[in-house]
Amino acid sequence: MSYGKRRRTGYDPASIQEYTFPIENIPRLSARDPEVYRLIQASRPVVISDSGLINSALKWNLGYLQENLGDGSFHVYGSKDNRFKYYDEKRAKQCKSFPKPVKRYEVSFNDFLKMLMEKKNTRERIYLQQMLNESVGQEIVKDYVDFNWDWVGRIQNEQGWGPLSSNLLLIGLEGNITPVHYDEQENFFSQISGYKRCLLFSPDQFENLYPHPVAHPCDRQSQVDFSKPDFERFPKFRNARAMEAIVGPGDVLYIPMYWWHQVESLKSLSPIDHKLRDFSTTTSSGSSGDIPPVTVSVNFWYRAAPLPATVKFPISAQQRVSVMRNIEKLLASALGSADEVGKLLSTMVDGRYNEE
Amino acid sequence: MSYGKRRRTGYDPASIQEYTFPIENIPRLSARDPEVYRLIQASRPVVISDSGLINSALKWNLGYLQENLGDGSFHVYGSKDNRFKYYDEKRAKQCKSFPKPVKRYEVSFNDFLKMLMEKKNTRERIYLQQMLNESVGQEIVKDYVDFNWDWVGRIQNEQGWGPLSSNLLLIGLEGNITPVHYDEQENFFSQISGYKRCLLFSPDQFENLYPHPVAHPCDRQSQVDFSKPDFERFPKFRNARAMEAIVGPGDVLYIPMYWWHQVESLKSLSPIDHKLRDFSTTTSSGSSGDIPPVTVSVNFWYRAAPLPATVKFPISAQQRVSVMRNIEKLLASALGSADEVGKLLSTMVDGRYNEE
Numbered sequence: 020m021s022y023g024k025r026r027r028t029g030y031d032p033a034s035i036q037e038y039t040f041p042i043e044n045i046p047r048l049s050a051r052d053p054e055v056y057r058l059i060q061a062s063r064p065v066v067i068s069d070s071g072l073i074n075s076a077l078k079w080n081l082g083y084l085q086e087n088l089g090d091g092s093f094h095v096y097g098s099k100d101n102r103f104k105y106y107d108e109k110r111a112k113q114c115k116s117f118p119k120p121v122k123r124y125e126v127s128f129n130d131f132l133k134m135l136m137e138k139k140n141t142r143e144r145i146y147l148q149q150m151l152n153e154s155v156g157q158e159i160v161k162d163y164v165d166f167n168w169d170w171v172g173r174i175q176n177e178q179g180w181g182p183l184s185s186n187l188l189l190i191g192l193e194g195n196i197t198p199v200h201y202d203e204q205e206n207f208f209s210q211i212s213g214y215k216r217c218l219l220f221s222p223d224q225f226e227n228l229y230p231h232p233v234a235h236p237c238d239r240q241s242q243v244d245f246s247k248p249d250f251e252r253f254p255k256f257r258n259a260r261a262m263e264a265i266v267g268p269g270d271v272l273y274i275p276m277y278w279w280h281q282v283e284s285l286k287s288l289s290p291i292d293h294k295l296r297d298f299s300t301t302t303s304s305g306s307s308g309d310i311p312p313v314t315v316s317v318n319f320w321y322r323a324a325p326l327p328a329t330v331k332f333p334i335s336a337q338q339r340v341s342v343m344r345n346i347e348k349l350l351a352s353a354l355g356s357a358d359e360v361g362k363l364l365s366t367m368v369d370g371r372y373n374e375e
Numbered sequence: 376m377s378y379g380k381r382r383r384t385g386y387d388p389a390s391i392q393e394y395t396f397p398i399e400n401i402p403r404l405s406a407r408d409p410e411v412y413r414l415i416q417a418s419r420p421v422v423i424s425d426s427g428l429i430n431s432a433l434k435w436n437l438g439y440l441q442e443n444l445g446d447g448s449f450h451v452y453g454s455k456d457n458r459f460k461y462y463d464e465k466r467a468k469q470c471k472s473f474p475k476p477v478k479r480y481e482v483s484f485n486d487f488l489k490m491l492m493e494k495k496n497t498r499e500r501i502y503l504q505q506m507l508n509e510s511v512g513q514e515i516v517k518d519y520v521d522f523n524w525d526w527v528g529r530i531q532n533e534q535g536w537g538p539l540s541s542n543l544l545l546i547g548l549e550g551n552i553t554p555v556h557y558d559e560q561e562n563f564f565s566q567i568s569g570y571k572r573c574l575l576f577s578p579d580q581f582e583n584l585y586p587h588p589v590a591h592p593c594d595r596q597s598q599v600d601f602s603k604p605d606f607e608r609f610p611k612f613r614n615a616r617a618m619e620a621i622v623g624p625g626d627v628l629y630i631p632m633y634w635w636h637q638v639e640s641l642k643s644l645s646p647i648d649h650k651l652r653d654f655s656t657t658t659s660s661g662s663s664g665d666i667p668p669v670t671v672s673v674n675f676w677y678r679a680a681p682l683p684a685t686v687k688f689p690i691s692a693q694q695r696v697s698v699m700r701n702i703e704k705l706l707a708s709a710l711g712s713a714d715e716v717g718k719l720l721s722t723m724v725d726g727r728y729n730e731e
């Protein structure tokens with residue numbers, strides 16, 4: 020063996036797409052650094068490199084998950100391109116004209132592995148996104164119990180957050196993109212294997228990112244496609260400016276509530292060995308070699324802190340988003356139809372509030 | 376005396392201004408016609424020719440009022456042109472940059488009469504607009520008691536309206552205009568002497584008439600000046616269509632709540648003799664001959680019927696106006712400032728709800 024043959028690790032910089040907006044780095048700090056807690060207190064994103072939050076899950080390769088995830092069923096999304104734009108199933112059903120941006124499958128974990136193999140050479144990409152629940156096996160339960168709940172629970176208490184609402188397990192192909200959106204909860208986004216690029220935008224960029232109407236199936240999602248932004252329709256997207264973090268195994272990114280985020284799975288320079296067993300129970304069988312490289316992450320979603328008893332003016336960007344959401348909902352209810360909201364809002368604004 | 380010398384009565388058709396919008400007639404019906412009550416029930420305007428509502432006030436010329444109105448003080452507005460655009464005094468004080476469209480005086484009735492004489496040959500026009508209150512003399516109280524309360528009270532009960540909130544006495548120079556606005560109450564507009572042209576627009580023309588923001592001192596007033604409409608700023612004013620009534624002594628016009636109305640004092644062909652006594656108590660003195668012709672009217676404002684327990688969808692144009700007003704107020708309160716409402720509404724609409 021010679022030194023020259025040392026294997027490169029990390030992600031392939033060529034898998035980082037270029038966009039139109041300026042990008043600055045999200046701070047990356049040790050969990051021992053008190054600045055971490057100041058940033059969280061200020062609702063600012065931060066990457067925590069050594070919280071140990073999901074150290075017990077770092078061994079979650081596909082073979083281990085296949086063995087231990089249990090017999091439950093899993094939500095797997097399929098996309099004709101690399102974008103997996105979330106939409107609300109119930110609203111999509113009510114809205115006949117809505118073309119679903121992704122297809123949803125409900126399959127066993129073994130079937131997901133088969134899909135990974137079978138779709139390897141098709142255009143359809145897939146992304147597993149499943150809440151961890153009671154159907155998981157004993158080993159996963161043990162790993163879950165071994166998460167660093169002390170650390171995360173202390174922050175939860177200090178910040179006055181509500182309870183943990185869910186943990187979402189994400190297993191996606193390299194190159195998969197979760198397009199820019201915001202969530203109504205606090206999130207510790209925890210990377211288990213592979214690398215993800217997270218682009219964040221503060222809540223005061225609401226007008227730059229043009230979210231769909233609240234009643235739309237794609238509520239909370241931006242209408243802007245970063246790879247081909249329509250500046251005619253979305254002129255203020257020119258003012259967008261991002262913060263970026265690239266997270267790898269063991270990293271935890273704090274995504275504050277209402278912060279916009281786009282998450283992109285990067286190409287690993289050294290994909291892990293998934294140590295799969297053969298699918299003896301199914302018609303086709305496969306081995307690790309047939310599985311394309313994936314990234315694995317887990318979200319920790321916490322409900323927001325309760326509203327303060329007294330509101331300080333001017334209200335925060337987060338509170339503005341909340342006010343706008345509530346107005347849109349209130350109007351849909353007062354008018355008896357979400358389809359009427361736009362016309363009424365335009366009537367309120369046109370020639371009355373939109374003077375230069 | 377020859378037949379050829381018969382005196383013409385009524386108003387001078389030459390005092391009717393032409394506008395850009397189409398105009399249809401408001402029905403004119405006898406109080407005995409049951410259609411009157413169907414129109415009121417449907418919140419449609421109607422002129423009632425013989426209700427007798429204010430017959431006891433038909434003798435209210437300036438001399439009689441001078442004698443019997445009492446020692447109270449009267450709101451008199453002064454305008455440099457013929458438009459008397461209402462504004463809220465309190466809001467105007469808070470809003471330093473607001474140029475008051477009219478000047479407000481607080482004077483005795485004799486001083487008002489003096490103003491009428493003195494300003495006869497100046498550019499400033501004046502308009503008395505005063506709530507009738509306890510300061511009026513015995514004769515006026517008697518006339519007031521003799522109003523046809525049976526007739527108006529029966530309608531109030533049938534419609535489920537709230538209580539009478541006030542009676543506004545209006546004494547204005549011929550040519551005075553109260554520019555287009557809406558009120559949040561039901562109104563029986565009663566003509567005592569002279570003629571007024573009333574132009575009404577239904578509440579579904581909100582977008583055609585571009586009212587000022589709710590927090591503006593000119594809340595409920597249209598921004599459009601009919602005599603020189605700015606179609607660039609207010610393009611939908613091209614869609615405006617009016618209903619018109621010309622009311623003379625004894626006529627009562629029902630102006631439904633939220634209906635837009637502009638009221639114009641017309642030129643009488645036979646101005647009444649006001650039978651003024653000399654102003655012995657004041658420095659200058661005058662007689663009827665020095666008084667320019669005026670019109671006299673009284674409003675009967677009734678509070679709205681309470682909201683129905685269940686709302687029918689789609690909601691009515693009136694209910695839409697109410698919803699918009701409430702949203703504007705709610706936002707001003709949630710944002711801690713009315714100045715922020717426009718920006719937030721624009722952010723909600725731009726690129727999100729205003730697609731063609």
Ligand SMILES: [Zn+2]
Pocket residue numbers: 200201202280
């Ligand atoms: Zn998210």
Ligand SMILES: [Zn+2]
Pocket residue numbers: 556557558636
């Ligand atoms: Zn009015």
